[in-house]
Amino acid sequence: MTVESNKIVNSGLDVVTPNNKIPITNSLNQNFQTVTLNYKQNCYISVNSYLTNLEEPGEKVMDFQISNLDHCIVNLVSSNVTIGAIHIKGLKDTIIMSGPVRSSILIHDCERCVFLIGCHQFRMHTSRQMTIYLHTTSHPIIEDCNNILFAPYTLSVPSLGNMFEAAKLDPTNNKYDKVEDFNWLRQQASPNWQTVLENKILKDWPFLHVDDPKDEETVLNVLNEILGSQLIS
Known part of the structure; x- marks a missing residue:
């Protein structure tokens, strides 16, 4: 189905919102969707901008596949949806803000980005000059990465406790700084990341x-200010 203006028209399985053209694939479960965000630049994307048109009674769960964004701010923080997983590839100069994620976050081929994310499992590959504000209940894993900064998850919204509960994530257990670098197996600290x-x-x-x-x-302006202050030069 597709969204045109304020009405929904049946025309298959893809949903595209009029403002930001975000494709959504529906599964047989009406409360689960996979959202693909790709090939955008110089823009702001909010999950709430299209949730209101599609919201069904009951719990809404979404997986996100995000790729090839350049100079974007992506706001995935919403009390109306639980994020199942996020797969990210090929982002440059982009900020992602997300509520707690029910399973995993997988990142490939990103550079000069700042992410605010929480999950059960975090993996990042072939990325550089990244700052990750992270809540994770397992050891974060990086591979083929350099100039990476990690910090504790600092999202502060009134519904945060409910979001942690929906994601089945323990807010008191954060291993953001227990990073395992698969390219650095020595006892000394890895030179590829720091807090x-x-x-x-x-x-x-x-x-x-x-x-x-x-x-x-x-x-x-906000994007460039944050990137300029948060990344390793």
Whole structure:
């Protein structure tokens, strides 16, 4: 089905919203969907901007496949949806903000990005100059990565406790700094990652309660300010 203006028209399995053209694949379970975000630049994307048109009674679970974004801010924080998993590939100069994820986050081929994410299992491959604000209940794994910063998850929204519960994630158990580098098997600390200094930790995340900032210049200014202050140069 597709969304046209404010109505839903049956035309197969893909759903495209009028504002941000996000394709959604429905499964037989009406409360589960896979969302693909790809090939976008210089834009802001919010999960809430299209959830209201598609929301069904009961728990909504979404998996996200995100690829080939450049200079974007992606806001996946919503009390109306539980994220099952996130697969990310080929992002540059992009910020992702997400609520707790029920299973895993897998990242490939990204550079100069800042992610705010929580999950049971975190893996990142072939990426560089990344800052990850992370909550994970298992040891994060990196491979073929360099200039990576890790910090504790600093999302602060009123519904955060319910979001942790929906994701079956223990908010008191965070192993964000127990990183295993598969390219560094020595006893000494890996040179490929470090933790963010306490006075550099970002706590005020932009646009968490905004579905559409409308002003592209403002979005890009905020994006560049955060990337400039949060990445290893």
